[in-house]
Structure formats: C-alpha cells, structure tokens
Amino acid sequence: DAGVIQSPRHEVTEMGQEVTLRCKPISGHDYLFWYRQTMMRGLELLIYFNNNVPIDDSGMPEDRFSAKMPNASFSTLKIQPSEPRDSAVYFCASSLGHSPLHFGNGTRLTVT
C-alpha cells in the first residue's frame, strides 16, 4: 500500500501564475479530501469528493481555487492566479467510507 501520493512536494511560483497540485488516493477509497494548513488557521478543509463527485466545496477560499476528480485514482487542486497569501501546505487525504482519513505528505506551496 503506497498510501496517498501527492505531487509536487514543493512548489515555488510567482504571484499570478497558475499552480496545479496533484493527488493519487489509496486504491479503493471512495472519499477524497483537500486540506490546507497555515500557521494562522491550522488545518482547514477545502473540498471533498465522494465517488469522484464534489460534495462540499464551502471551504474553497474563492473562485481562484478549483478542484477536480476526473476518476477514482486522481485529483487536482488548481489555483489561478496564485497570490502570496496562498502560501501554505496543502494536504490530500482519502478514506473508505467513514473510516479515519489517510493523509498524503503534502505539497508546500510558496508564492512570491
């Protein structure tokens, strides 16, 4: 079991650029979550999917953020255009039903 795989591990970009974060959930898991961790706000849920369908995106900060899950083994979180305040660690997690979440190792995003 390779666990939840996120790429890239680190991303440094300039303000205004598009950023795409990627996630491969654990095979067989039917829930996928995107979280963001900052010093000020801690871990916040951005959006989650069930069977590839977005269920709750109320945590997405604004229209600059979008997430997709085209199939059961892949999801993306896109920020366009990126801003310095988007700098954070972004975690993807997956679960089977209501079992505890399994987190990936995160993507550290720095927007300069």
Add this chain to the structure above:
Amino acid sequence: DQQVKQNSPSLSVQEGRISILNCDYTNSMFDYFLWYKKYPAEGPTFLISISSIKDKNEDGRFTVFLNKSAKHLSLHIVPSQPGDSAVYFCAASGGYGGSQGNLIFGKGTKLSVKP
C-alpha cells in the same frame, strides 16, 4: 471562531512519564473525535478515536477520555517514549450531516519527550 481548541502549543515530558494532551470543543453536535499525530514533512496519521457514546477508549499506550458535559477530551500517553515526539492534532466531526470528512481540527500541540 475556533470550534476545536488546543490551548497548549507545546508540551515537554520526560521519557517514561505520562503525557496528557488536552482539547476543548464548543459545538455540542460533534459526535466523533479523533487524534492525529504528525511528524515534520509528513502528513497527519490517525492515532485513536472515540465516539460520543463512550467516555474512554484505549489502544496500547494511548487512551482518549471524553467529558461531554465539559466539552473536553484528553489524550494520555503512558509511558511516553522519545518516538512519540510529534505534533498532535485533535479533530471533531458531526453536526454537519455526519460525514467524517468535515473534520474540524485544532491547531495542534507539539509534544517533546526527552530521554
């Protein structure tokens, strides 16, 4: 407005002694609580959970206690080991349709266990 609060940012304990990490919550609709452990440069990993119908759950060296009337839970680690040094997050769910996906996390407590 933090619904899950971990008021101690850090805790230092001697190896072999008990570590007690505390967590308070404000939403009485929460019905499931979890503790996650996080090492640097890694994602949080699930440690132990408790349902609101219980007041205690034990797993090896780890015990979680829930006091619903006080809206308080705590994680006890006995005996503490240097490998337990990590950031511990308290999380709660429920009151949002029951999906565990709507986990509300505290900001974490950094535990240091000294040899």
